Amino acid sequence: MNILIRNGRIIDPATKTDEISDLYIEGGKVKKTGKGLKPKDKTDKVIDASGCYVMPGLIDLHVHLRDPGLTYKEDIVSGSKAAARGGFTTILAMPNTKPVIDSADRVKYVQNKAKELSPIHVMQIGAITKGQAGEELADIEEMIEQGVPAISEDGKSVMNARLYKNAMGIAAKYDVPVFAHCEDRNIVGKGCVNEDEHSRKMGLPGISNAVEDIIAARDIILAKETGAKLHLCHCSTKESVRMVELAKKEGIKVTGEVCPHHFTLTSDDVDPNDANYKMNPPLRTKEDRDALICGLKNDIMDVISTDHAPHSREEKTMPITRAPFGIVGLETSVALTITELVDKGILTPMQMAEKMSYNPAKIIGLDRGSLEEGKAADVTIIDPDAEYVIDSMTFLSKGKNTPFHGRRVKGLVKATICNGKIAYIQDGMTR
Numbered sequence: 327m328n329i330l331i332r333n334g335r336i337i338d339p340a341t342k343t344d345e346i347s348d349l350y351i352e353g354g355k356v357k358k359t360g361k362g363l364k365p366k367d368k369t370d371k372v373i374d375a376s377g378c379y380v381m382p383g384l385i386d387l388h389v390h391l392r393d394p395g396l397t398y399k400e401d402i403v404s405g406s407k408a409a410a411r412g413g414f415t416t417i418l419a420m421p422n423t424k425p426v427i428d429s430a431d432r433v434k435y436v437q438n439k440a441k442e443l444s445p446i447h448v449m450q451i452g453a454i455t456k457g458q459a460g461e462e463l464a465d466i467e468e469m470i471e472q473g474v475p476a477i478s479e480d481g482k483s484v485m486n487a488r489l490y491k492n493a494m495g496i497a498a499k500y501d502v503p504v505f506a507h508c509e510d511r512n513i514v515g516k517g518c519v520n521e522d523e524h525s526r527k528m529g530l531p532g533i534s535n536a537v538e539d540i541i542a543a544r545d546i547i548l549a550k551e552t553g554a555k556l557h558l559c560h561c562s563t564k565e566s567v568r569m570v571e572l573a574k575k576e577g578i579k580v581t582g583e584v585c586p587h588h589f590t591l592t593s594d595d596v597d598p599n600d601a602n603y604k605m606n607p608p609l610r611t612k613e614d615r616d617a618l619i620c621g622l623k624n625d626i627m628d629v630i631s632t633d634h635a636p637h638s639r640e641e642k643t644m645p646i647t648r649a650p651f652g653i654v655g656l657e658t659s660v661a662l663t664i665t666e667l668v669d670k671g672i673l674t675p676m677q678m679a680e681k682m683s684y685n686p687a688k689i690i691g692l693d694r695g696s697l698e699e700g701k702a703a704d705v706t707i708i709d710p711d712a713e714y715v716i717d718s719m720t721f722l723s724k725g726k727n728t729p730f731h732g733r734r735v736k737g738l739v740k741a742t743i744c745n746g747k748i749a750y751i752q753d754g755m756t757r
């Protein structure tokens with residue numbers, strides 16, 4: 327099946343294209359872009375993309391699919407369908423599953439299941455230590471051979487710097503990036519929200535910026551010593567942004583990631599009776615949020631990822647002190663990015679495509695994130711002007727844990743095309 331996308335605003339960071347044009351997909355590849363293209367065959371699907379962005383398929387570097395072992399929260403099928411609805415054609419799954427993905431066989435399990443059942447590309451990240459216990463290294467080389475795009479201990483930091491440095495050495499040797507969750511276990515305590523005047527007033531244990539900043543600094547120093555590519559996950563503090571800026575100036579191979587909840591909300595918004603405001607790292611102060619936004623605008627921060635972290639209703643209706651950290655993000659990320667950043671003139675649509683597709687592809691050395699002729703046809707069509715209210719009950723994800731339920735937003739994914747096949751489409755979009 328071939329697809330003609332008509333009259334869309336084609337935004338392609340690879341060629342610096344931003345113009346109204348048509349795009350023809352044939353044999354799973356971008357065959358041609360240009361004005362006035364005609365369908366070649368009666369069986370061609372035609373999508374009218376008038377008023378829509380046509381971007382390279384979005385890539386989410388940070389997703390929790392909970393498969394294997396925690397499939398009451400999410401699984402590869404529900405998670406990949408939610409991702410397709412959110413505009414993503416490639417997602418990277420974190421290894422903090424049950425058991426932890428710390429061997430080639432476990433990587434293979436996800437790869438095979440995804441290949442069979444997912445409408446989009448799913449890439450599995452390998453853990454850094456066995457069982458994420460922080461005591462001995464996982465079979466990193468074997469997992470790299472099996473095709474992991476990155477290694478990560480996400481959910482925690484490898485507190486033993488010697489072990490971590492060894493892992494970085496291996497990562498550097500194979501040119502595979504290390505995705506860092508920065509959290510000093512020794513000072514985080516029982517913290518569940520940002521440490522500030524609100525946490526004190528609410529009597530809730532706080533998480534200070536130092537919890538993140540200390541490990542971010544350590545990791546940057548180790549990246550410098552080992553030559554490893556370091557990607558800082560879910561940056562939430564102003565100091566993290568500053569450190570990424572300084573490290574880049576020094577020529578250290580570091581990239582920074584920001585999640586929509588951290589550029590949308592602050593600790594002012596936290597409802598202490600709703601654990602959907604609890605995630606790791608926590609919602610920080612306005613000063614921190616403004617620094618993240620500024621970092622995205624100035625291209626210090628390279629990536630917008632979701633840190634999609636589904637949990638069950640039972641888990642998230644527990645008191646905020648006991649509920650698990652994390653919120654879902656796959657089906658709200660495009661809308662929050664457009665509403666909070668593009669619509670307010672902070673990011674251009676081109677920067678949005680860079681941070682949600684082109685840069686993520688570059689970081690993992692993936693030949694995607696571009697709409698150039700001849701490339702694999704991973705394409706996302708977004709109506710930036712569609713206004714609606716987020717309803718978590720419509721999510722395809724098993725996780726409904728979001729603080730954005732009921733929020734009015736702009737920006738709706740109309741279609742997601744992966745390898746030239748429709749992975750998701752809104753009703754009434756084709757003829």
Ligand SMILES: NC(=O)N[C@@H](CC(=O)O)C(=O)O
Nearest residue numbers: 390480481605606635651652
């Ligand atoms: N972000 C979260 O709050 N939770 C994540 C773990 C993580 O990303 O650190 C999870 O796995 O639930």
Ligand SMILES: [Zn+2]
Nearest residue numbers: 480481507559
């Ligand atoms: Zn994390």
Ligand SMILES: [Zn+2]
Nearest residue numbers: 420480481633
């Ligand atoms: Zn995570």
